[in-house]
Amino acid sequence: MIEKRLLQAIVALACVVPLVTGGTGILSGPNWVHGVGSVPVDLDSHFRYMSGIFFGVGLAFCTCVPDIEAKGERFRMLGAFVVIGGLARLWSLLSAGAPSQGHILGLCMELGVVPCLMAWQAAFARRVRAA
Template identity: 35%
Template sequence: MIPTPDGGRRGLQIVLGTLSLIPFASGAAGVLVGPRALPGVDGPVPTDVDSEYRYTHAMWFTAAPTLWRALPRIEEEAAAVRAVSAAVFLGGLARLVSWRATGRPHPVLVGATALELVGIPVLLAWQRRVARLASR
């Protein structure tokens, strides 16, 4: 990758915009389809699990528009990026708790956990770099 004087601002916008499609699609599927949107879930689930799953996915659905709003001024929108990133990172930690309590999840969810716990800190560092270079 060729270093840019702006820290890769455009690249960050593209990566965040693209990655934001994950919670948007997952949130929409979770609200509309419920837990059967998960890989490996074919049958009915308890009513309370369905309700909580759809509620939680409505929250995920809102993460994408929050990031989309921040993209044009990504160097100035650290608070929005941090807030969404914190929620995603904490979700990854919650997945680890579940993994320990109930066993290894489907490989898709293992990948999601890796993205949440490794990718998010990288994106936050990238955003901080872009913001620092923009303030010069």
């Protein structure tokens, strides 16, 4: 039971990232990252749309917290979305150069923390089923 609570707490804490950054992106557009007064309207629109998806993924991960041992399929699907986004971010790093520190931390979450949480959730669910 302690492991379940710890996994739930860490996943809930990790949900803060997409909820806060996605929500900020929806409300503020790219200016909070870009730091200038105006950007092209299409960039603003796309940034807010992607921020909305990011926020939605955060909400969807929140639904995995209760009964986390039974939410493996959803957890893996959402995790796959995050990893694919991380691979896209890695491609940007390799092709366009290193982004700011916040984006590097995002890359660490996307290609490090989330896969580890996916593996932990799957292992925990297997142990629960076996018991």
